Amino acid sequence: MSKPYDVETGDAVHKGHPIVVDRYTLAARINHWITAISLILLALSGMALFSPKLYFLTALFGGGQLTRAIHPWIGVVLFFSFAGLFFRFWKANLWKSEDGTWLRRIRDVLAGHEERLPELGKYNAGQKFVFWGMSALILVLICSGFVVWDQYFYAFTTIEQKRIAILVHALAAIAIICVWIVHVYAAIWVRGTIGAMTRGQVTGGWAWRHHRKWLRELVRPRPGTPAE
């Protein structure tokens, strides 16, 4: 049998007190933080132009002209950086039947009644929603962003198309900021999660509580995988 769908390169269990589980490789973490910083810078520079009340944020980027000029370039960085995450994580984010059960019991999720939830692989339906939501929105943002990137691409579209694109861009930006809030909140609420993206590790208890199926797959000796 090959690797289960949700076990990624580098995922491993180390025995001890407590048990430590490797969740993200160093490369994945660097990739994540480049994406995170780009997204935050994009939200700040974009929101500065979105509302006069936030125009003061242009000071962070050295003024209005620079904010306008740099925003789309950060967008390009985000796109490629996120593409890296996408190819690392897409398989583990495929939809499974237990995700439907999890969603139907969303009340128990919010109340923290893990015992009433199905055993889950590396990601739960909420994390998958964040993953696919970000993927789709970044695609919409880069496409609409290119249409309104007048400095280089003015000639390729009509003014009417640019009007639609900037509206779509603003709405997609609102949506991705909301997805980002859900993402960050979940990481804070579910204690022990942030370590996964800083040190790359979580405790065995965390994995047991939230991603038991994944943990079981990791401790099960797999044929073809050399023992450590």
Added chain:
Amino acid sequence: MFPPAPNPPVKPVPEKFGDKDLIRKSASTITPASPRQVEVAKLIDVSKCIGCKACQAACLEWNNLHEEIGTFNGSYTNPPDLTPASLTLMRFTEWVNPETDNLEWLIRKDGCMHCEDPGCLKACPAPGAIVQYSNGIVDFVHDNCIGCGYCVKGCPFNIPRISKVDNKAYKCTLCSDRIAVGQWPACAKACPTQAIVFGTKDEMKKWADGRITDLKSRGYRNAGLYDPPGVGGTHVMYVLQHADKPEIYAGLPNNPTISPIVEIWKGATKYFGFAVIGFAAVAGVFHHLVAGPNKVSAEDEENAEKLAGGDRP
């Protein structure tokens, strides 16, 4: 004949309007100057234009702008479109009147219309980059412009152009600097046929009435004034021989308004955006207060150890 354009003053004169006369300022909330100054307007009588382009040349000269040498592309319209240097452009259309089968040469002086409700200003995200004076002039303040091109999307007439040199937006100023000292716009001053005249908006409308009566008496049944109500009227108006069909004049829009997409983008979207982002953030804080942190228990750790314990070294 309309009274000719005044000659420049020989002594310095105080400016007739300035920052204290603003009624709108992009991305800013201001109290509109009150009382308003009398509204000014430029009247362009297409039926009188001979296509000499004195206005186009005068505009370059007064504003010290230099158009690049272009290429001939089969039309007198030159350059082929407005540019950051060509703030005004004579657009030539050869139109065959289906009623008379006559070829009519329609020559329209294109440029900023100085809308009473300017879409450019509504769209602009940079505080004070676009202002409107109480006499109706819409002016771009280049020091504040960030070159985003939102004004291009906001304008119903496709007027502003972003310079590739300094990334700032340019359009006709109505020669606000000349009008401030009692002069006519440079184009109006240069026009040899008085196809362009300047005065208060009321004077211009009255003068247009006389011209329209004259045109009608000479067979132009649909002669009329172009002062589109969809943008609250404009401070640059046209007398058209065929006012029922403005589009034949090189695509002059029939009943222009600020695009509904721009209205939604600049209106509802802002409230909606702050509402949902705010809701998401508040919901997070609220959930945390009610549900408390989701902590891993000692039991969870033990279970994990038990699970990992047996079967692996």
